[in-house]
Amino acid sequence: MGLIPRSRHPKGGGGGVSIRWLSWLCIASFCLGVFVVERLWGTPDTDKLDKEVSSVEKRQELDPGLVVHCEKKESSLQAGDFLIQVSQTHDVIMNLDKTISSLGMQLAAARAAKTGNEETYPMFTKPGIEQLEHQKVFYVMGIITALDNRKHRDSIRETWMPQGDELRRLEKEKGIVIRFVIGHSATPDGVLDRAIDAEDEQHKDFLRLNHVEGYDKLSSKTQMYFSAAVAKWDADFYVKVDDDVHVNPGMIGSTLAHHRSKLRVYIGCMKSGPVLSQKGVKYHEPEYWKFGEEGNKYFRHATGQLYAVSKNLATYISYNRNLLHRYANEDVSTGSWFIGLDVEYIDDQSLCCGTPVDCEFNTQAGNPCGASYDWSCSGICESVERMQEVHQRCGEGDGAIWNANL
Template sequence: MAPPARGGYSSNVNLVLLFASALACLFVAGRLWWYSREVVLLERDVEILQAKLQGSDAASALAGGKLDCGDLGPGLSGLHFNVRQNAAPVVPPGLVGPMVEDEAIDTVTDDGEGREAPLLGQLDGVRDGYVYGWACQRAKVSTALKVVLYINDVQVGMVHADKPAPHSIVNRICTGPVSVEMHLQPARNVAFRFKMPRLPDGLYQLRAFAYHPDGRWRKELYMSPLSFYESDARPDLAEAIRRKDDIIRARNAQVASLYEELNTRGAWESVTSEPRVRTFAPKQGQDSVPRLLVFIGVNSDPGDKHHRNFLRATWMKNETALSEMGVAAKFIVGKSDWLPEKEVTELADEMAEHGDMVTVDIKGYEDAAKKILAFYRSVALTTDADYYFKVEKDVVVNIGNLVDYLTPTRDRGNLFMGCMKSGEVVTDPKRAWYEPQHYRFGDPIGSDKKLSYPRHAHTQVFGLSRNVAKYLGQNADVMHGYAHDDVTVGAWLLGLDVEFKDEGRLCCGECRGDDKSRACISFFQTGCSGVCSPETKVMKIFETCAKSRG
């Protein structure tokens, strides 16, 4: 979050936060270094094995450090090996067929025709007499994706990609975020396998082109052209190569995923082609479900079960009473491929036991602002409510007071509610709360030469009315984030016709048991995710100041 305006932090807290931030940066940098190092080592192993298959002296030279990684001499750098265990005893004929330049239709780049999303796909490699690859195809297209293959620019055959790609990373690349057009399905991942013709031993170049369903254009897949060496030698080494290549291919797919994520062109095209903010359309069979007054999403990490239990024992305890007041309260838990299997299993068991959790896909390590967007995309576009509140863990909410506060304005569609603040934009990387993108907030002026953030709400509790929440959900792919999630939300709304409602009762810090405390809507303490020392304070505050009717 940004530097607080209400209350301050001690120097000790700042040092602890700065140390924690440094550790987090070191962790991410270390992980990136490890994966990069892993790929380099794997590629080096593959090159050594490939050289052994050739019986080349380059293998011993490489292993002994006499050659740079990737330098295996003529015809050996970066090759895939097609090793066949049962090669034909006779030499097969040469390649005969149409040439790659004989195709009459246009070959396009990533831009397609400029009117539709680019076709994403990749050659995985050549092994055991087969070509493998995958692509992403829009679910609304009924025909299988056509892929034509060429060896040394001579057409050798055609195959249809009509089977699910086997790797989960490929599925993530294709499905991506949920489409803002609710009636459209995201792209599905399709894979192909093509049986290679018999070839004499030697070096070859493979190319693969995927065709538009209407045959209007074709696009060359990533990793094409791909060099491979045809051989029937030593299947034990071939198996080693296959295993190494499988891991490298997975890493290549991750890189492709990052490339697509960073390339926001497609995301902008998807949102700019949409109509203006739409009213909620209930799903089939849900016409009789009344609109909620408020949906409360409690931000929670997968391993925070003990914190969730604090709230389950207090203000989230009586689900029936909440429902009668038009309130739904769920924990919003981020899921990703980085979760250990044990943690995934425990999370699934907890979800089945309590039924009060919503998972959002955050694709590995993500910042808090992107999780907020995932919340609005997952909930505001599928659950009809007048308000959507984001609440941090260990925040104590007085549901009765919240209902009384929201009911008189439930027909408003453009409210941003919270404890509003501003604060200094920290431009010094050595200080806590540093903002790497400080230049976006203008130039320092005045005697103190400081910048100020635009007005925004404390991150512990804030709420948006339905149209504002749906706007964020529909345009999540192009929302830009900053270092602190509270600042980021304020920046998203700064340019919109939104009313900022500063409500002090949403950020009460102490429960004194008097009438003023009992009028509070929510309790948290600056510097903590909710109230500090939740093990002892959550229940006490709830019983004394936040126990709602019902």
């Protein structure tokens, strides 16, 4: 009853009682720490606890001053151990969260791969078309092309895209898949569709979609591409590129390799262009009113000539494609699908170099660009005629893709 008044009294000899009070306070703190740790990591060991308390009491009888010093030290050690264990537990929880997220995405990918009705099935299959597989690869590059863009495709085949056995070797040895992404006409088995069949038979470098071609349907086609690619290949990354862009696949691989450990990453040249409300102009946005007052800009998104998304994001698009809104512009649509998600944006300007002299300067400096095109044309101007020139001046070299550290 006299303990507290004596320890607080400014005068008189309350020192011994004060030390005893502090000792018991340390003991109480120690016991509380043991109790919390045991509750978090296991069942309390009562025998061990009794021995520790008994040991403290004996030391208190011998030298109360020593007990205070020791108990402070022991309390500090206990607190340090406790914080270390809390940190370790936090790491375990974070790793578990990543594992759960990864498993969820794998489940979504499996569901997408097994979806078999015509309304939602992403791939267009015919007798002789390669069957569904789910290969593990590094990245899939889909080159978005149109039915009548044969010359665009040939200009790419003659420059930066390996052909025949080299294309298959690239998949096997480096885990890099490159395909032209194509749908079908509004009248299947028409002249254009038969021409694509013949071209596919010759080169075997198409990913055929269950999609009706049309410029106003590029957002839908992009969704369908990601869905088909996720269903067919288990990749770390999925890349979308237009068929009038020069690409260095080895540099693309090196760029993506830096972000391989990230769960949700969106890589490209980020921009925020104006929302065009005037009818009849290129890139007109019919839903301009959703973006605020006249003169506003879009949210930040990757320019559509080339961008990459990690596996989890591609799977998210695949699994939710019937719910995701599609704007008039494909790159805006893709960017909108990630608004509100925990996604890391990577603004990489090496994926949007200008054609010579811009990309040529980088190549001469030993750091070739991942992708090159002209902003004024939203691709390489007169790409069919100029792709060979750009490749000669800005290409990484035929052996670069095989020597790339992926």
